[in-house]
Amino acid sequence: MPVIEIAGRQVHVNEEGFLTEYDEWSEEIAGILAKQIDIDLTDAHWRCIRFLRDDFKTAGETATSRRVQNVGGIPVKEQFELFPKKPAKKMAYIAGLPKPKGCV
Amino acid sequence: MKRLVVLGGGTAGTMVVAKLAKKLDPKDWSITIVDQDNQHLYQPGLLLLPFGVYEVSDLLKARTQFFPPQVTFVRGEIDRVEPDANRVLMADGKLLDYDYLVVASGTTPRPDQTPGMDDPAIWHKSAFDFYTLDGSVALRDALAAFKGGRLVIHITEMPIKCPVAMLEFAFLADAYFEKRGIRKQVDITYVTPLEGAFTKPVSSAKLGGMLEARRIKLEPDFVIEQVDAEEKKLISMDEREVPFDLLVTVPLNMGADFVARSGMGDDLNYVAVDKETFLSKKWNNVFAVGDCSDIPASKAGSVAHFAIDLFAENFVDYVQGKPMHHKFDGHANCFIESGKGKGLLIDFNYTTEPLTGVFPLPVIGPMPLLKESRLNHMGKLAFRWIYWNMLLKGRKIPIPALMSMAGKRVEPVK
Structure with missing residues (x-):
């Protein structure tokens, strides 16, 4: 697994640039990852990211768009507005989590 | 006497009782299998029926003819499982107590889960699924009557039963219209929530190339918001629109509703199990095999078949308190x-x-x-x-x- 430096810290990523270690993520890193895919994080974005981070801890896998809607209470339509084109993948990328199962 | 109850007499459930009846001594074990009807459907045939390869009668047999004689068949609707009380409640009030439970209740297309999809103005008139017998037969008649226009082949959301079937449908439709001499009048578009034609890079490239060679357009990353039944078009979450004259869709696939009522399912009513042994993550006398589980493999009979080869041997060890040494690889x-x-x-x-x-x-x-x-x-x-x-x-x-x-x-x- 490649190691890259983000915000002065060494982090492990996979071939697509997704962080592979849950604990290497930070809010600062999230901001930088978001910028790389042209997203400025607002409170609404953070609601999704925080849900994904918390849910991963208990569920052991990345929430799908459907789960972010059903459990996290954020409609899929809104996810598309916040993270255009590929919300599930983009949210996971910024939250430092693996791509959700539905995308494999 | 130990009691094994299997919920679902489809591909997976039938293979489970066929295998375990040979391995479990009938003096020590009772085996019961539950289904709501006695009609076993050969599901791979549903893809070919619309093109005239099979008749309905080729695809149906009585479930009971595949159950070994020592297996008891209970016909009826399942209300719920009470996994903490080790029993199954049937809708007619009957109770089935078990020592071990195998859930094999499959997955079902749910057009009602996408707004507009099952609108009576279009459903089974110009919009079809083919993973039900009714849908497949209705689609056969619609294809025969189709004179040209926009054919849209669409997948709602993964996971679905047999992920390659829609590509096969696209290839077969291309050949079918060519044979009828109207291929030039038919505009075919393949609409998918995936990034490409299929789930994995090597096959996605190969199969994508095959779509292109057949002049079938690919519309990837399409997450549907609704079907506009009046104007006959698909609308995505990011407001792309795909108009159709004939829609062939795989609706959202979900596990059985009784799984949800029993508190045993995830967001799509699939039972969470260990992906190598199919043992429930929550109850140590419950397994889930076939399409109804949440293992990250294709929902297909071929997967169920390989899985159950290993499961049956593991089960015999498990009930004797031995470790399950076969680990399924998702084959x-x-x-x-x-x-x-x-x-x-x-x-x-x-x-x-x-x-x-x-x-x-x-x-x-x-x-x-x-x-x-x-x-x-x-x-x-x-x-x-x-x-x-x-x-x-x-x-x-x-x-x-x-x-x-x-x-x-x-x-x-x-």
Whole structure:
């Protein structure tokens, strides 16, 4: 697994640039990852990211768009507005989590 | 006397009772299987029926003819399972107590889950699924009556039953309209929530190329918000629109509602299990096999078949307090019809994507992998006989349950 430096810290990523270690993520890193895919994080974005981070801890896998809607209470339509084109993948990328199962 | 109850008499449930009836002593075990009807449907045939390959009668047999004599068949609707009380409540009030439970209740297309999809103005009139017998028959008639226009082939959301079936449908539709001499009048678009034609890079490139060669347009990353039944178009979450004259869709697939009522399901009513042994993550006397579980493999009979080969042996050890030493690898082996009497074969598992090469033996094959051939098409047709006469009866077929790398090429296809 490649190691890259983000915000002065060494982090492990996979071939697509997704962080592979849950604990290497930070809010600062999230901001930088978001910028790389042209997203400025607002409170609404953070609601999704925080849900994904918390849910991963208990569920052991990345929430799908459907789960972010059903459990996290954020409609899929809104996810598309916040993270255009590929919300599930983009949210996971910024939250430092693996791509959700539905995308494999 | 120990009691094993199996919920669902489809492909997976039938194979489970066929295998376990041979392994569990009838003096010590009672085996009960539950289903709401006595009609076993050969689901791979639903893809070919619309093109006139099969009649309805080719695809149906009584479930009971595949259950070994010592198995009790309970016909009825399941209200819920009470996994903490080790019992199943039937809708008619009957109670089934168990020592071990195997859930094998499959997955079902749910057009009601997408706004507008099941609108009576279009459903089974100009919009069809084919993973139900009614849908498949209605689609056959609609295809025969189709004179040209926009054919849209659409997948709602993963996971779905048999992920390659929609590609096969696209290839077969292309060949079908060409044969009728109206291919030029039919505009075919393949609409998918995936990034490409299929789930994994090597096969996605190969199968995507096959769509292109057949002048079938690809609309990827399409997450549907609703079907506009009046104007006959699909609308995505990011407001793309795809108009259709004839829509062939795979609606959202969900596990059985009783799974949700029993508190045993995830967001799509799938039962959470260990992906190598199918033991429930929550209850140590509950297993889930076939399409109803949440294992990250294709929802397909071929996966269920390999899985149950291993499960049956593990189960016998498990009930004797021994460790389950077989670990399922997600093995799937699927024929893909490509039209004009040809087909492809893919063979893969949790960690190895479908590759090129030959199957099952290195160099001599004889079946080429991820490549069109007549032999693969013959394999697909021969499979119906194998299914009825070998798989459902729990007989061994000469393909190992775990995937083998023999004959596979690891360099990417061009």
